[in-house]
Every structure is written in C-alpha cells, then in structure tokens.
Amino acid sequence: MFLRPLLILLFAGASAFTVPSTSRFRLALKAGEGEGKTLVVAGASGYIGKSTVKEAVRQGYKTISLVRSKSSALSNPAVEPYLSGSEIIETDVTNLSSLKSTLSTLGPIDTAISCLASRSGVKKDAYLIDYQATSNFLKASTSAGARHFTLLSAFCCKNPWLQFQQAKLKFESELQDQDDLTYSIVRPTAFFKSVSGQLEVVQMGAPFVMFGDGEVTRCNPIAEKDLAQYLIDCGRDTKRQGKILNLGGPDEPLTMKKQGEMLYKAVGKDPNFFYAPLWLFDFIIDNIQKLADLTGLEALEDAAETGRIGKYYAVEDMLTTEPEEKFGSITLQQHYDKIAVDGQEYDPYTTMFAAPKKN
Ligand SMILES: *[C@@H]1O[C@H](CO)[C@@H](O)[C@H](O)[C@H]1NC(C)=O
Numbered sequence: 001m002f003l004r005p006l007l008i009l010l011f012a013g014a015s016a017f018t019v020p021s022t023s024r025f026r027l028a029l030k031a032g033e034g035e036g037k038t039l040v041v042a043g044a045s046g047y048i049g050k051s052t053v054k055e056a057v058r059q060g061y062k063t064i065s066l067v068r069s070k071s072s073a074l075s076n077p078a079v080e081p082y083l084s085g086s087e088i089i090e091t092d093v094t095n096l097s098s099l100k101s102t103l104s105t106l107g108p109i110d111t112a113i114s115c116l117a118s119r120s121g122v123k124k125d126a127y128l129i130d131y132q133a134t135s136n137f138l139k140a141s142t143s144a145g146a147r148h149f150t151l152l153s154a155f156c157c158k159n160p161w162l163q164f165q166q167a168k169l170k171f172e173s174e175l176q177d178q179d180d181l182t183y184s185i186v187r188p189t190a191f192f193k194s195v196s197g198q199l200e201v202v203q204m205g206a207p208f209v210m211f212g213d214g215e216v217t218r219c220n221p222i223a224e225k226d227l228a229q230y231l232i233d234c235g236r237d238t239k240r241q242g243k244i245l246n247l248g249g250p251d252e253p254l255t256m257k258k259q260g261e262m263l264y265k266a267v268g269k270d271p272n273f274f275y276a277p278l279w280l281f282d283f284i285i286d287n288i289q290k291l292a293d294l295t296g297l298e299a300l301e302d303a304a305e306t307g308r309i310g311k312y313y314a315v316e317d318m319l320t321t322e323p324e325e326k327f328g329s330i331t332l333q334q335h336y337d338k339i340a341v342d343g344q345e346y347d348p349y350t351t352m353f354a355a356p357k358k359n
Pocket residue numbers: 095096097098
C-alpha cells in the first residue's frame with residue numbers, strides 16, 4: 001500500500017539535482033548592476049536556469065536564454081514568464097559547432113552561466129549533458145571570448161558514488177584546468193522542489209514517507225531565486241572566483257521528520273508519518289541490478305541507478321553550516337506555505353511516478 005509514496009519519494013530524491021517561485025524581496029537591490037553587459041544562460045528553461053534568466057534581466061544584463069526548443073519554451077506557462085526580457089535562442093548544446101556559431105554572433109560576452117543538468121541522472125544522459133554539453137558550452141564561451149564562467153554543479157559531488165556525480169566532476173576538473181576564463185563552481189545542497197515532492201500525496205491524505213527514524217539526514221535547501229542571485233553575482237565578486245563554493249539556504253539543519261512536520265503545518269493537517277526501513281532501498285536496488293546484470297538491459301541498469309540516486313539522498317546530508325556557505329532569505333516553511341495554497345509546478349519526477357514525459 002505504501003509502495004506508491006515510496007516510489008514517489010525515491011524519484012523525488014532522484015530529481016534533487018534538476019529543480020519555481022516569486023517574492024518581492026530585494027527588488028530594488030542590484031537593479032542596474034548588469035547594465036551594458038551580456039550574460040548567457042545555458043539550460044535556460046530548466047528550474048534554476050529560468051530563475052537565473054529572470055534575475056539577470058532584473059539586474060539589467062542583456063540576457064541570452066539558450067533553449068533546446070524556442071516554441072516549447074514559449075508555450076510552457078511554467079517557463080515563458082521567466083524568460084521575458086531576454087533574447088531566446090534555440091540551439092543544440094550537444095552540437096559543438098552549432099553552439100560555437102550561435103555564441104559567436106552575440107558580441108562580447110561578460111558572463112556565461114551553465115544551468116545544464118540531465119533530468120534522469122542515469123549514465124548516458126549524465127555524460128551527454130552534465131559532462132559533454134557543459135564542456136561544449138565552455139568551449140563555445142571560450143572561443144566567443146567570454147570573461148567569466150559560472151557552473152551550477154551539485155553539493156553531492158563532494159562524496160561521489162553515482163554516475164551523474166562522476167560526469168559533473170569530470171567537467172569541473174576541465175573547468176579548473178583552463179585559464180582562458182575566470183570561473184566559479186557553485187554546489188547547492190538541495191532545491192526546494194526536491195524536498196516538496198510529497199505535497200500532493202500528503203494533501204490527498206497519504207502519509208509522509210521517511211527513511212529510518214526520519215532523522216538520518218539533514219539539509220538546508222536553497223530557493224531557486226536566492227540561488228539565481230548567487231550564481232549571477234559570482235561574475236562580479238572576485239572572492240567567489242577560482243573556487244568551488246558549497247551553498248545552502250538560510251534554514252537550520254532540517255531532518256526529514258522536521259520537513260514533514262513543516263509540510264503538515266503548511267497544509268493544516270495532523271502529521272501522519274510512515275517510516276520506511278533503509279534496507280528496502282538495498283532490496284529493491286539489488287534485485288533490479290541482478291536482473292540488469294542477467295539481461296544486460298540498459299533500461300534495468302538505469303532503473304537500478306535511479307534507485308541508487310534515491311538511496312543517496314535518503315542517507316547523505318545535504319547540509320552547509322558555515323556562515324559563508326549559507327545564502328538567501330527564503331526559508332523552506334515560506335516555500336511550503338506558498339505551495340500549499342498556490343500548488344506547485346507540475347514535475348513528472350516528483351509529483352508522479354509513472355510515465356515521465358519525454359522532452
Ligand atoms: C551540428 O550543427 C551543424 C551546424 O549548425 C550542422 O551542420 C550539423 O548537421 C549538426 N550536427 C548534428 C549531428 O546535428
């Protein structure tokens with residue numbers, strides 16, 4: 001009976017590295033900082049990419065949004081409003097020559113920001129997007145004479161045991177080994193979207209699922225708007241350059257149980273928890289992996305990897321505690337309170353286990 005919420009959670013974990021919102025804070029601050037400068041965002045229709053575009057436009061940058069499909073970005077109500085004021089250019093980031101010719105037409109580029117991330121995190125996608133496409137973007141930015149490159153990476157690369165982490169690390173070292181551009185590598189702990197995947201199931205009356213005693217891991221996720229500001233400011237703040245920067249939000253360390261309590265508070269229901277034992281992950285992963293080894297099927301290999309991604313987030317802290325590694329003003333409770341009323345953006349990876357849409 002609890003398999004469905006469990007699978008949803010497993011996938012919620014898996015989406016932690018891919019990852020919506022509005023607030024009126026700081027509107028007056030930093031407007032005009034980007035005046036006269038061009039900023040290019042790759043992965044501009046993604047969860048962090050679109051917020052980065054919006055913030056860059058607000059700061060006065062001439063902002064270029066690179067998207068895979070202009071028509072789908074413009075027809076998607078969860079994306080289009082964020083990109084307004086930017087120049088939307090359709091390009092294939094997996095094709096170096098086409099990406100190079102796109103960037104060469106833009107004039108001097110001040111800052112390039114990569115918000116590229118594979119959606120699934122399985123091996124093939126990770127090496128294609130987290131490594132190869134991101135590397136293409138660096139090469140194209142370099143030949144276009146860009147000054148600074150900011151990479152959206154992931155906190156979990158600190159302790160890598162997953163394919164997508166290896167792919168991200170491979171690109172991180174490529175970026176660190178070049179000296180054509182200054183760079184910043186930003187590794188956010190977790191996105192709000194990845195810790196609110198259980199909103200709908202909880203609203204429907206199903207229990208909040210957590211692992212072990214619900215106190216196994218702690219995190220301080222960061223709001224997309226806060227993260228967007230941090231990413232952009234890296235281009236101007238030399239103290240953030242030539243470095244790997246771990247970054248979490250303003251919250252104190254939150255256990256899963258605490259997140260569950262906050263979510264119930266937001267929806268106005270009494271807490272109802274289901275404690276799933278951690279061995280369940282191993283049981284599921286081991287069996288899928290055995291089948292994968294037996295059959296050699298890539299789909300099963302990917303399913304096992306997706307299970308490992310889910311397990312990773314069930315057992316590893318995504319937490320920063322140093323003051324310089326905490327940023328922003330939006331708390332998780334504020335986010336939960338907002339989505340409890342407004343609902344959250346449809347996301348096939350966190351809201352529904354079955355049939356993710358191909359894009
Ligand atoms: C890559 O882009 C170039 C130039 O736009 C195009 O001629 C070529 O067919 C593309 N290659 C692939 C594999 O799509």
